[in-house]
Amino acid sequence: MSEKNELFEFETEGDSITVKPSGELVMTNADNYDLKQMPISKDTKKITLDLENVERYDTYLLAFIFRIEKMCKEKEIEFELIGVDTDMQSYLDLLMPKEEIEPEEEEKGSKFVLKVENFGNNIKTQLSDIHDFVEFFGILATKAMKLIFKPLSMRWEDFPAQVFRSGVMALPITMLIVFLIGLITGYQGATQLKRFGADMFIADLIGISITRELSPLMVAILVAGRSGSAFAAEIGSMKVTDEINAMTSMGYDKYEFLVLPRVLAVVLSMPFIVMICNVVGLFGGLIAAISTLDITVISYVNRLEMSLTYGDIASGLIKSIFFGFVISSIGCYKGLKVEGGADSVGRMTTSSVVAAVFMIILSDAIFTFIFQAIGI
Amino acid sequence: MEDDFIIEAQNVTVRYGELTVLEDVNFKIRRGEIFVIVGGSGCGKSTLLRQLIGLEVPTEGQIMIEGENLSEASADDSSSIMKKFGILFQSNGLFASMTIGENVKLALDSNTSLDEETADRIIDIKLNSVGLLNYKNFYPSEISGGMQKRAALARAMALDPDILFFDEPSSGLDPLTASALDKLIIELNAGLNTTMVIITHDLASILNISHRVLMLDKSVKGVITEGKPDELLNMKENELVYNFFNRIPMEG
Numbered sequence: 001m002s003e004k005n006e007l008f009e010f011e012t013e014g015d016s017i018t019v020k021p022s023g024e025l026v027m028t029n030a031d032n033y034d035l036k037q038m039p040i041s042k043d044t045k046k047i048t049l050d051l052e053n054v055e056r057y058d059t060y061l062l063a064f065i066f067r068i069e070k071m072c073k074e075k076e077i078e079f080e081l082i083g084v085d086t087d088m089q090s091y092l093d094l095l096m097p098k099e100e101i102e103p104e105e106e107e108k109g110s111k112f113v114l115k116v117e118n119f120g121n122n123i124k125t126q127l128s129d130i131h132d133f134v135e136f137f138g139i140l141a142t143k144a145m146k147l148i149f150k151p152l153s154m155r156w157e158d159f160p161a162q163v164f165r166s167g168v169m170a171l172p173i174t175m176l177i178v179f180l181i182g183l184i185t186g187y188q189g190a191t192q193l194k195r196f197g198a199d200m201f202i203a204d205l206i207g208i209s210i211t212r213e214l215s216p217l218m219v220a221i222l223v224a225g226r227s228g229s230a231f232a233a234e235i236g237s238m239k240v241t242d243e244i245n246a247m248t249s250m251g252y253d254k255y256e257f258l259v260l261p262r263v264l265a266v267v268l269s270m271p272f273i274v275m276i277c278n279v280v281g282l283f284g285g286l287i288a289a290i291s292t293l294d295i296t297v298i299s300y301v302n303r304l305e306m307s308l309t310y311g312d313i314a315s316g317l318i319k320s321i322f323f324g325f326v327i328s329s330i331g332c333y334k335g336l337k338v339e340g341g342a343d344s345v346g347r348m349t350t351s352s353v354v355a356a357v358f359m360i361i362l363s364d365a366i367f368t369f370i371f372q373a374i375g376i
Numbered sequence: 377m378e379d380d381f382i383i384e385a386q387n388v389t390v391r392y393g394e395l396t397v398l399e400d401v402n403f404k405i406r407r408g409e410i411f412v413i414v415g416g417s418g419c420g421k422s423t424l425l426r427q428l429i430g431l432e433v434p435t436e437g438q439i440m441i442e443g444e445n446l447s448e449a450s451a452d453d454s455s456s457i458m459k460k461f462g463i464l465f466q467s468n469g470l471f472a473s474m475t476i477g478e479n480v481k482l483a484l485d486s487n488t489s490l491d492e493e494t495a496d497r498i499i500d501i502k503l504n505s506v507g508l509l510n511y512k513n514f515y516p517s518e519i520s521g522g523m524q525k526r527a528a529l530a531r532a533m534a535l536d537p538d539i540l541f542f543d544e545p546s547s548g549l550d551p552l553t554a555s556a557l558d559k560l561i562i563e564l565n566a567g568l569n570t571t572m573v574i575i576t577h578d579l580a581s582i583l584n585i586s587h588r589v590l591m592l593d594k595s596v597k598g599v600i601t602e603g604k605p606d607e608l609l610n611m612k613e614n615e616l617v618y619n620f621f622n623r624i625p626m627e628g
Contacts, residue, residue, distance in 0.1 A: 066497050341472030
């Protein structure tokens with residue numbers, strides 16, 4: 001009995017099947033040679049693979065033979081290969097593994113044990129990360145102390161460029177965002193205050209929320225996205241391309257050469273950015289106030305002068321200095337943690353932004369309690 | 377066989393703005409030969425390679441691959457022509473986030489509809505042919521530079537290409553590993569009849585493996601000679617070629 005399926009022909013004779021593929025037995029043509037089409041039954045005792053009609057072949061030929069051979073082995077069927085010419089034989093000899101390829105068995109263990117093991121490994125990684133960061137922080141603090149006594153130990157040539165990139169270049173976007181935040185807060189606040197006839201208190205609301213919270217927080221989040229990620233990517237790429245090793249071998253200290261200029265640039269830039277953004281945010285609130293409430297520019301400014309204290313402004317600026325330190329040190333730390341290639345740079349860059357934003361918000365909460373306690 | 381040319385560069389000129397890197401370059405590569413392109417630094421070898429593999433289009437002239445014009449092909453056509461190539465880049469180009477096996481599988485996934493088991497078999501065969509079967513589940517960073525080259529070669533060969541391009545295959549390898557890679561190139565060329573186009577500086581490698589050599593030089597912005605390696609080694613009439621192949625520094 002003969003069954004034809006275009007390029008894949010089978011001849012059944014008693015308990016034997018002869019498989020006769022023809023045409024191009026190549027990877028891109030594999031759909032034509034589906035082994036499921038083979039009419040194997042419980043009674044099949046022998047399969048003969050006849051390659052005589054194969055006109056062109058590539059590695060798929062060997063994979064095809066392997067699969068039929070494996071199938072026969074599993075079903076305890078005798079296997080025979082015929083119709084192999086000299087060229088085909090040399091091709092098969094070249095590719096044929098010296099030892100039989102057996103797919104590796106995956107290590108099997110109890111799922112519960114694996115989960116506990118993974119959990120343990122994650123905890124270990126986190127703890128080691130905390131340890132490394134504390135170590136990094138310690139070295140950074142030591143280098144910063146050294147800077148006080150030996151100001152020339154840092155690479156100052158890099159400092160103005162870092163201030164420009166992290167501070168000056170960040171101004172347009174931070175100003176725009178804080179202006180819009182002031183505007184939104186003003187509109188939202190005005191609606192509520194109007195209901196109680198407390199229109200004048202819009203200046204208090206805008207003044208305190210912008211200077212104490214919104215301006216430092218928004219600026220910090222934006223700088224984390226701009227500069228923190230840039231530091232991680234820059235330093236990480238330098239690590240991948242051995243630039244940091246080259247620098248170390250030339251006697252330069254990576255903290256003094258790379259980390260300190262960046263940290264110092266962001267720490268010093270942040271209060272200036274926040275001060276400028278405070279003014280812009282209050283202006284946004286003013287626009288909302290005069291357009292929705294029955295107050296004038298003069299009365300808004302007078303009320304601001306009465307309600308805003310030096311403490312409000314100082315608390316925002318103190319926080320911004322700390323946020324700057326958090327953003328830049330996390331960015332540099334993550335950059336130095338890069339290992340391997342491009343994927344590690346990507347992971348560490350993302351991680352630097354996530355960690356910085358989390359630390360900014362956490363430290364903001366802590367600052368709020370501290371300032372409350374000491375009455376600022 | 378003599379006239380079965382698989383690659384033809386016809387009047388290839390490459391300019392970047394005012395700068396002419398290659399001018400009127402012509403050569404033909406026969407099917408199944410190991411063709412080496414050599415030349416000093418800055419002579420345009422890498423530029424020529426980028427034209428040959430279709431990453432750039434020559435300013436003038438054309439690159440013909442098996443009679444098809446790669447330089448004027450549409451995006452779809454050039455993609456189908458490029459499936460005939462395997463390329464081993466100088467820095468390997470292995471994806472660091474994938475295992476060696478996954479790197480090879482990536483080439484199969486994008487161009488075939490093989491079932492998992494067959495694809496897995498083919499990956500094993502490819503890794504076996506470069507002696508890396510036991511490293512299938514290793515990441516590139518976990519194996520040596522020589523192994524990375526071989527893994528990249530397995531990936532380049534995944535689809536059984538008609539032509540394999542090598543950009544400085546022995547760079548960064550010790551002489552023994554480089555020689556083992558040369559041996560592998562010769563074996564694969566002999567066994568699979570794959571055309572090999574190799575860009576290299578490695579004289580030992582050129583003399584060991586090449587069937588024909590094309591030498592470029594920046595003084596002419598193109599080809600200064602073409603021939604068998606032993607002919608070039610003894611080409612005393614051409615000082616540039618003789619000095620290059622005999623490692624004699626040029627005066628001045």
